[in-house]
Amino acid sequence: MHTAPAPTTTALPSLAAGTCLLALLLAGCSEPDVPAQPWRPNPAALEKLGEDGAAAAQLAQSLEQLYGTAALPGGAVGVAGQAELSAERAKQVRVSNETRYARALAALESGAWDSVKPREASLAAAWMALRDRHRRGELSDAELRAQGRELYLGWYPTLADSAHLYRMECQHCHGTEGGGDGSTAHFLKPRPRDFRLGVYKWTALAAPARPRREDLRRTLHDGVNGTSMPSFARLSEAQVEGLVDYVRLLSLRGEVELRMAATFESDGEWEEDAAQAEHEAVWSRWQQAEGKVLAYEGAVPPSTPESIARGAQLYNDATKGNCSSCHGVDGRGDGPAAWKIDARGERVPAYLDAWGDPILPRNLRLGIWRGGDRPIDLWRRIANGIPGGPMPALRDTKDKDGVRVVTDEEIWSLVHYVRSLSQEGDS
Numbered sequence: 321m322h323t324a325p326a327p328t329t330t331a332l333p334s335l336a337a338g339t340c341l342l343a344l345l346l347a348g349c350s351e352p353d354v355p356a357q358p359w360r361p362n363p364a365a366l367e368k369l370g371e372d373g374a375a376a377a378q379l380a381q382s383l384e385q386l387y388g389t390a391a392l393p394g395g396a397v398g399v400a401g402q403a404e405l406s407a408e409r410a411k412q413v414r415v416s417n418e419t420r421y422a423r424a425l426a427a428l429e430s431g432a433w434d435s436v437k438p439r440e441a442s443l444a445a446a447w448m449a450l451r452d453r454h455r456r457g458e459l460s461d462a463e464l465r466a467q468g469r470e471l472y473l474g475w476y477p478t479l480a481d482s483a484h485l486y487r488m489e490c491q492h493c494h495g496t497e498g499g500g501d502g503s504t505a506h507f508l509k510p511r512p513r514d515f516r517l518g519v520y521k522w523t524a525l526a527a528p529a530r531p532r533r534e535d536l537r538r539t540l541h542d543g544v545n546g547t548s549m550p551s552f553a554r555l556s557e558a559q560v561e562g563l564v565d566y567v568r569l570l571s572l573r574g575e576v577e578l579r580m581a582a583t584f585e586s587d588g589e590w591e592e593d594a595a596q597a598e599h600e601a602v603w604s605r606w607q608q609a610e611g612k613v614l615a616y617e618g619a620v621p622p623s624t625p626e627s628i629a630r631g632a633q634l635y636n637d638a639t640k641g642n643c644s645s646c647h648g649v650d651g652r653g654d655g656p657a658a659w660k661i662d663a664r665g666e667r668v669p670a671y672l673d674a675w676g677d678p679i680l681p682r683n684l685r686l687g688i689w690r691g692g693d694r695p696i697d698l699w700r701r702i703a704n705g706i707p708g709g710p711m712p713a714l715r716d717t718k719d720k721d722g723v724r725v726v727t728d729e730e731i732w733s734l735v736h737y738v739r740s741l742s743q744e745g746d747s
Contacts, residue, residue: 356389368582477559499574540552575602614703630730698735
């Protein structure tokens with residue numbers, strides 16, 4: 321008999337369907353409203369639990385205590401992420417709110433109270449509470465106007481607000497639980513990200529790590545070039561921050577679920593506080609992200625014919641960059657290491673990514689950089705590799721004496737050479 325995990329309330333800061341494929345590809349549009357569906361167990365977790373239905377029920381109960389439900393997310397760790405914003409970022413959110421709610425603010429200023437109709441549930445509830453106090457004579461017109469203005473400018477979404485926005489904008493690709501299995505996911509290549517592993521490719525971090533808020537925010541704002549992930553720059557800054565909170569909640573929940581299942585598979589039971597302990601272990605990794613930013617401290621070497629020529633040498637040198645083994649001599653993603661012959665004698669991709677999907681090296685001549693097209697973005701990809709895929713961290717490659725094979729300056733030569741390939745194009 322195993323003991324049900326018993327999460328306890330904690331003050332840890334957290335995180336705060338279908339659409340037509342054509343609409344997705346053109347605008348990422350979604351239906352007017354998408355009701356909340358219950359979070360389903362991860363099949364990978366259920367497999368580890370075997371046929372033990374009681375264990376599956378206990379795990380589901382523990383996850384709900386920790387993270388709430390799809391309709392009311394939060395649970396024991398449901399503190400919104402607003403407290404994590406810097407003073408400068410909080411100011412940007414207020415300025416964005418002022419733009420987004422300009423019409424409502426104008427109505428407030430003119431005293432047209434009945435035309436102020438917030439769409440967000442938490443904002444609507446707070447406004448109605450102010451209106452009720454005004455009707456009872458507890459607030460003067462001037463006080464209602466001032467407090468209403470502050471309500472709009474200072475608004476930050478609850479997790480329930482962000483869950484609703486996620487269902488409207490993200491769920492059809494990323495799925496209800498963040499498993500990358502939404503209704504349109506099967507039509508897309510590459511597939512939408514499964515958040516539940518806690519693996520994120522496009523970060524500015526020096527080692528495989530959970531992303532910073534800034535990393536997730538940038539992905540939402542910029543989209544991912546060459547994929548179906550669009551830019552959500554049309555959303556307000558508060559909405560973007562709220563989606564960061566909710567995506568992180570799904571990621572935390574999914575990783576804890578898998579870790580709990582793995583523990584049960586090996587031990588056949590859980591300790592009483594296992595769920596809480598797993599949450600704290602995973603959450604601590606998210607908290608460490610700010611200390612792992614990969615930055616280049618020196619002056620960036622300029623792109624010159626000499627640096628590009630040096631990059632070409634490093635690119636093709638098997639003892640240095642060895643990039644051509646995967647990306648090909650001409651950078652078209654057709655190197656010999658990119659392919660293998662399977663049991664049927666067919667030529668197939670040699671690698672799978674962390675989500676089990678076949679993956680091929682990037683065609684560098686197309687100039688499609690999913691992690692960003694700034695020189696520092698490419699420098700980070702080469703220096704640190706790409707988590708979740710076979711791209712290695714060249715910065716970590718050392719010889720038998722422990723000396724780095726490629727220096728940071730040489731990585732810049734590789735950056736300049738790779739960028740030159742994309743400028744030549746692919747005829």
